[in-house]
Amino acid sequence: MVWKNLPLSFHPNAMPAAMAAMAANDQGKFWDMHDKIFANQQKMSRDQYIAYAKDLKLDMAKFTKALDDAALKARIEADMADAGKLGVSGTPGFFVNGKFLSGAKPFGEFATAINAELKRLNLPIPPGAPAS
Amino acid sequence: MSKKNRERRDGEAGDDAKGGGGLNWLPMLLAAGALVLGFVAWTDAKQVKTDTLKRLVDMDTKLIALQTQVANSANAKPAPQQGPDPNKVYTVRTDGSPTKGSPTAPIVIAEFSDFQ
Numbered sequence: 139m140v141w142k143n144l145p146l147s148f149h150p151n152a153m154p155a156a157m158a159a160m161a162a163n164d165q166g167k168f169w170d171m172h173d174k175i176f177a178n179q180q181k182m183s184r185d186q187y188i189a190y191a192k193d194l195k196l197d198m199a200k201f202t203k204a205l206d207d208a209a210l211k212a213r214i215e216a217d218m219a220d221a222g223k224l225g226v227s228g229t230p231g232f233f234v235n236g237k238f239l240s241g242a243k244p245f246g247e248f249a250t251a252i253n254a255e256l257k258r259l260n261l262p263i264p265p266g267a268p269a270s
Numbered sequence: 271m272s273k274k275n276r277e278r279r280d281g282e283a284g285d286d287a288k289g290g291g292g293l294n295w296l297p298m299l300l301a302a303g304a305l306v307l308g309f310v311a312w313t314d315a316k317q318v319k320t321d322t323l324k325r326l327v328d329m330d331t332k333l334i335a336l337q338t339q340v341a342n343s344a345n346a347k348p349a350p351q352q353g354p355d356p357n358k359v360y361t362v363r364t365d366g367s368p369t370k371g372s373p374t375a376p377i378v379i380a381e382f383s384d385f386q
Contacts, residue, residue, distance in 0.1 A: 139370040142362065144382040155385035159368075168368035175385045182386065213366060220363050221382050225354045230383040233362050238354035248379075255377050 141168065143217040144229050151182040154205075156214050158187035161204035167194045 143160070145152030155175050162171035174190040175182065184205065191201045204210050221231070224238075232239040234251040249268045256263050354360060362380040 140362070140364045140378060140380040141368040141370075142364075142380055142382045143384070145384040146386070149384055149386035152384035152386040159385065163368045169370055172368075172385075179386065217367070217382070224360055224362070226382045227353060230381055231353070232382075233354075233360055233380040235377055236359040236361060238356050238358070238360065240353055240356075252377055259376055261376055 141172070142220060143214040144221045144226065144231070145214065145218070146229060153211075153214070154184060155182055155187070157205055157207075157210060158184075158190070160210050160214060161187075161201050161207075162191065162194065162196060164204060164210075165194075165196045165200065167196060170194050 143156045145156045159168055159171045159175060162168055171187070171190055171194065174193070175187070178186065187205070188198070188202065191198060221227070224233075226238075228241065230242060232243070232248075234248070235255045237251060237255075239247060239251060245268065253263055253267070364378070364380060367380075
């Protein structure tokens with residue numbers, strides 16, 4: 139599973155949130171920050187992200203500096219440029235081994251795509267894996 | 271014939287008598303009025319006809335334009351698909367991106383997403 143940042147321009151809190159998540163990523167805590175932001179989507183603010191960082195026991199000097207770091211922002215913008223080149227304009231957009239699945243699809247569609255890939259690669263579908 | 275009608279006829283006869291048999295101004299006026307009204311009605315009808323013809327020509331023109339448009343859109347290539355082609359295999363750059371799971375997993379799901 140790979141996370142690619144695509145903060146949409148009409149989501150004003152999306153870029154600062156992506157910055158906070160990537161700042162946490164630099165300290166190995168991307169997914170923890172990701173989960174905290176998603177769990178509290180109705181209160182998105184810099185103060186919240188700083189509070190999460192404290193919860194996660196991050197190096198706060200590093201974290202707050204990263205929140206405004208131009209190089210970090212450039213990495214997010216590089217993801218956005220990748221999305222532009224691939225033609226992804228909405229979120230979420232998934233690529234399962236390079237095959238595009240658009241939007242928040244029902245789980246079954248992912249199972250179908252994953253099982254098809256396993257079959258193509260001549261790999262066994264793990265026992266107990268959801269059928270497509 | 272009723273008495274009333276007869277009296278009126280008598281009266282008309284009396285008027286004729288008074289006019290002395292010459293041209294009476296009242297019928298003349300009525301005739302002139304009728305002519306004027308007729309002329310107005312005729313010009314009106316002519317105008318309506320002209321307007322109607324003009325509108326029909328306009329409608330024809332618009333109809334032809336519409337037909338051309340429909341024909342063009344039928345011939346045009348289908349609208350470019352929204353987003354990546356689901357039948358293609360793309361390469362997604364993953365270096366430096368946050369990941370979860372085994373780095374050697376046979377299946378990699380790349381998610382483009384935001385937090386809002």
